[in-house]
Amino acid sequence: MTTLDDVLAIQKTSNILYPPTIVTPSTESKVETDTSSGTLSIGLYNSTTSNTVYAYITGLAINNNSALFLLESDGQTAYYPTNPSANGSALSANCAIALGAPGTTVNVTIPFIAGGRIWFCVGSTLTFLLNPSTSGPGLVEPSVSNTSDPNYNLSWDFCEFTYNSSQLYTNISYVDFVCLPISLTLTSTTGSTQHVSGMASDGLNTVCSNLIAQNASDGAGWDQLVITSNGSNLRALSPSNGIVFNPNLFSTYWTSYIDAVWAQYVSAPITVDTQTSWGTFTAYTSNDRTSLAFTNLGSFTKPSASDIFGANSGAFAPQATNTAQLLNIGARLDAAFNRSTLLIDADQPDNEVVSTYYQNSITNHYARIVHAANLDGRGYCFPYDDVGPDGGADQSGFVSDGTPANLLVTVGGGNAFARREVQQPTGKAMKRSLSWEDDVKALVTVEEDTDRDLEKGLHPKLLNENASSSEAKRFKLPAIVERFVGPQLAKLQASPFYMQRVARLIALISQLLLSILSLSIRTIVSRVFIVVFFLLFYFLGLLPHGTNGETQRRVLESMAAASGNGTTLV
Structure with a gap:
């Protein structure tokens, strides 16, 4: 069953x-109990050659x-x-x-x-x-x-x-391998958008060359993850799939790091926040130095390379008692192992900082290299890559919305770009009838909500995307003009050319106009005064005023004296 x-x-x-x-509600998907038939429009864009x-x-x-x-x-x-x-x-x-x-x-x-x-x-x-x-x-x-x-x-x-x-949740996954660049743009019924950039068109070659370079540095076998066909890179395997082909791959890679972690928590505790109602749990290395023991809950034995990379075996497999709690803790420990932060952070995952990930020489270099190859650094690179501190930056490369209007999935990386996410004010709106062409707003972006349920280290649950209050304030065409121009304008805004080229030009022009209009009256008056002053000075210098320029000198001397601040006029 x-x-x-x-x-x-x-x-x-x-x-x-x-x-x-057994069809029952699930932690990953809510099973419908009514006869509603929701549908979603998805645009599949060919960005290959x-x-x-x-x-x-x-x-x-x-x-x-x-x-x-x-x-x-x-x-x-x-x-x-x-x-x-x-x-x-x-x-x-x-x-x-x-x-x-x-x-x-x-x-x-x-x-x-x-x-x-x-x-x-x-x-x-x-x-x-x-x-x-x-x-x-x-x-x-x-x-x-x-x-x-x-x-x-x-x-x-x-x-x-x-x-x-309840939602649409989607992510780009590198848990198994890297091959084709894929990017995501999700538009909600409020008009706000979320974007995951993915890799550029040469992303696979970048990943493969860096895996080979890493192996040249440490000799750990990272080059065995590169799969070629007819002399070209076909894909880059994750370490877990690399181990499938070579069971001895990375067999002793983590040994020294694991021993150092176990030694560090003999006398000092490690604390793990479950980020649920269970709260936090504290652990020390056991007296026999074989496990990391959480008081009155359970313990984790020293993991193998397969356990760390795959997160579903050995030390991180389900346990007979306190199963849910230990899976939750195991997800956070496994994420910290892959990112090699257990020696620098005893408060997991609350004190985690993205800039410190993968800094140890012994780390998941596959995840490090793949994240670096993505234009915004985001993508699911190991099973618990969605673990992070509350309010922390997303690493898993997901978009999610409770009222999705449409999703654009682009393959090929030919027009991949990193969009700067901007936090927008919150609001509410409910509508579900817009098509992708009618509703993509390339310049309206929001920062993804990171309020996630990682109780078992699974995918996030409902993430509601709120409307931007600026939507209601933006300029709108007259109704009669909107009726005829609106559909054509919407199609233009929905095109990748608009998102990549036209939108940026419009944004630049808008910024220039705003800069001009933002000048204060005082600034404008001062600029006018300077111009008038120099014109006056110029004409005074040309007009005849007695012998030897006497009148000119008197005028200039009187102006300098009137300034009252010792200004010298040249």
């Missing part, structure tokens, strides 16, 4: 998405008993596969959504979905297969750790999402 949480965990470890046998790019959308349909869902090639029709008779059965519908030429956008529509993924493949279609199960067909997804997978030598990637009546 499996719940929704169980099958999503299986998806992450086995690359097979099964429907749950290829004319052959395909997208796929998969997940579990919340309003259809969490049945396996795929979107057909038209981007509108839901496909619910039937239970096959044998493993590895083919799909009976075409689910490859062609994106068209570079610079084009294909709009698709999805229902409420849990465990959702948006897949992209450049140069070819992907192969998805079906396995039978007692709860319905299971989707065999592409794998980067199985060399016999038909998709292994293809260039593909995905982002993850959950969409239900």
Whole structure:
């Protein structure tokens, strides 16, 4: 018997998405109890240099008993596969959504979905297969750790999402590997936007070259994470998937760091804030020096490299007692191990600072390198990369909104950019009828809410995006003009060209005008006085006033005396 949480965990470890046998509310997705049928418009933008790019959308349909869902090639029709008779059965519908030429956008529509993924493949279609199960067909997804997978030598990637009546949550994931650059722009019904930049078009090459350079520095085996095909970089594996190919990879990498951590907390405690009603817990190294013991709760043994990189085995696997609390604490300890901050911060994660992440020579250099390759430094690089102090800067590369209007997912990195997030005043608005073209406001951005539920180290729950009060104050065209010009203007504002070029030019002109208008009356009067003074001085110097310029000298002397501050006029 499996719940929704169980099958999503299986998806992450086995690359097979099964429907749950028990349909109940989940920590990751709220299951609908009514017959509402919310839908969401998603724009898929081809920012590669290829004319052959395909997208796929998969997940579990919340309003259809969490049945396996795929979107057909038209981007509108839901496909619910039937239970096959044998493993590895083919799909009976075409689910490859062609994106068209570079610079084009294909709009698709999805229902409420849990465990959702948006897949992209450049140069070819992907192969998805079906396995039978007692709860319905299971989707065999592409794998980067199985060399016999038909998709292994293809260039593909995905982002993850959950969409239900409470929220849309989506993030770019590097937990398994790095391949294609993907960026996200989420627009709410209030008109505010959130943006995750992703990598530039050469991001994969940057990651691969830096992994090779890191291995040249420490010889730990980081170069084994680079996978090539026909002499070109195909993908960069995460350390967990690197260990799948070579079980001895990083086997002793963490030993000295773990020993130092255990030694540090023999006499001084480490405190972990669960960021929930459970509060904080304190631990010391056990008397036998084998574990980190939390009083009256449980303990953590020394983790292996697989435990640290994968966060779901050994020291960080579920325990028999106090399971939820220990999973919560384990998530925070694991994040601190990957970021190598346990020796500099005994108060986790409250005192964590992004600038101190990955500074130890022994750290998750894959995560360090991948974060650095993203234009805004954000992206899910290990299973608990969403852990952070309350109010801290997001590292996981997510966007989320309780009233989403539309989502733009861009693949290729050809027009990737880092948007400066600005905190806007809060407000409220409710509307759900706008299309992507009508509602993208490229210049109105908000800083993502970081009020997250990390009780089990899972994805964030509802994050409500509030309207900007400046929306109501901005200039509006007259109604009759808006009626004819509005639709064309909205389409222009929705285009990547507008977001990348025109919007910046308008912002520059607006700033210049504001700078001019911001001059005070006193400043203007002083500037006018200076001009008049020099004109007067100039004409006095030209007019004849007696012999030897006597009248000129008297005028100038009287003006200097009148200033009263000893000013000398030259």
